[in-house]
Structures are given as C-alpha cells and as structure tokens.
Amino acid sequence: MPELPEVETIMRALKPFVEGRKVVRVEARVERLRRKLELVGNPDLIDRRIVSFYRRAKYMLAELSGCRVLLLHLGMTGSCRIDACTDPLRPHDRVVFDLDDGRSWRFHDPRRFGQVEVHRLPAPGALPACLPPLAPEPLSDAFDVGWLRQVCRGRQRPIKNLIMDNAMVVGVGNIYASESLFRAGIRPQTAAGKLRANRVRRLHAAIREVLTAAIEFGGTTIINFTGVDGSEGKFRRHLNVYDREAERCLRCRRGIIRRLVMAGRSTFFCPVCQR
DNA sequence: CTTGCCCCCTGCACGC
C-alpha cells in the first residue's frame, strides 16, 4: 500500500498536529501488529514531547524528548487519522494516541502488517539502531547515478527486484517499481548487472520523476490509502502500466500491457517499448 | 554473500 509518496503525504499531513505535542494516553486495541505492541504504560513514550516528525524510507519517526523515538511503519494497509479524543473509534483502529491538546492520533491497519514501536536513540537527531540497512533517500543528493550503478554492478537479479530492495533503493514499492521501469523503457526481468550506464541513468531519473510526481498528487489510491483527513490520493489516474494488463500501451500505442509475477508480486510492462 | 520463497493478516472481487 503505502510506498514512499504515500508515507510522505501522510507524514506531511500529520506533522502540524503532532510536533510539539505529548502523548498523554495510549491504547493498543490488539496485542500485536507485525510484532507485539509494547506501548501501554511505556515510560519511553508517555508525556514526552514530540520534538520532530519526519520520514526515512517508508518509516515515520516521531523523535521524543530524552532520546526516544516512536517508529511507525504502515505495512500494506496502514493509515493514520487525526480525530478528537471523544470521537468514536472505527473498525481496525489498532493504536490510539491521545494528545495533550485533546486531539487523538489513530493508527488504522486492517491487515496488521504495520509496526508501531518505541526505541532509544544513540543521540538527539540520530536514527534508531533497530532500522534495517537502508539505501540513501531517493530524492536526496546522496542517491546519485553512481550509487545506482554501484548497486546494479555484477548483480544477476532482475532489476525490478533490485529496486524494491531497501538496501539498494528505498521507497520504491510494487506500483512505482513497474512505473519507474516503464518510464525508463526497461524490462523488469533484465538482470541488473547487464544494464549499460546510459540505461542506469535513465532509471535513476525515472525513479525520481515518478516518486516526485506521485508526492505532488498526494499518492496513489488503489484500495484503502487515504490521507489524514480521509481524502484520497490523486495519482492513480497517472499510473501508466500498473494494473493495466491487456490494455494498449499509453506511450507507444502498439504494445499490449502484460502482467507477470516476480518474487510473488504482480509486475506490469509494455513488451514493445520496454526492452 | 546473494537470492527466491513463504509467511504474517483481513477484505474484496470474482466465478460457480
């Protein structure tokens, strides 16, 4: 569900509501999401000021006073909403954070693949040590063509699987992987190490362009992604190949979009203009 | 080290 643009959209919408606030009460409505929830009565969370709220890869991080951090991952079906503490909960609201201004931040996640955890930080402004190895942010200067060339070099795996690997490229999930490769004119099955420098350059540009455009439109709505106020992302109609199996290619007007399964995930491409 | 496979969980669309 949420790839980088969706997480960025949700993070930006939440930020003004949570920065500077304290969580005065937390309620876990299920025992576990992807992992066991250890939030209720946790002194690392309650009554600490949220000093900053930001995104890293597909994680949202609320840094708390005293070198603590609240880490959230939306998994496949996670979303957040700001209500009043007195508003009724909805089905699948899994975690409730009541804030010190009477608002209530609710983590909603039907499939429970999400993550909500509190950790200590080695230093103010640092990232928690529990995060897996993560590539540079794809919209930062650190994610340059040289990085992408280096992670492709010598690797046999299909380029689509590689750009969905968070140690190689972060933020690109199943939708934007297909979209980026379409934009770059590259077949998803191509071995990463076989891409010539020029095609790596095109892919690098395509990833940034696709993610940037999707952020501008507030993310993609496929099934149940909604922003913090319940509105829907507007990027879906801008998708060129994802979920368009058997349709005519919008670019070349000759190919018929094909679907195949790679690493267990649906993959879409135009057999004419992706080589 | 690298890579693919399977699983975690719930809801929905589809075909019979």
Place this chain on the structure above:
DNA sequence: TGCGTGCAGGGGGCAA
C-alpha cells in the same frame, strides 16, 4: 445468496 479462490501498496526469516 453463499461459498471457495485468488489477489492486494511490505518486509523479515529462512534455506539453497
């Protein structure tokens, strides 16, 4: 209407 099947935006653990 009711049921079975397959599929869904992520990622971690494990085995080859």
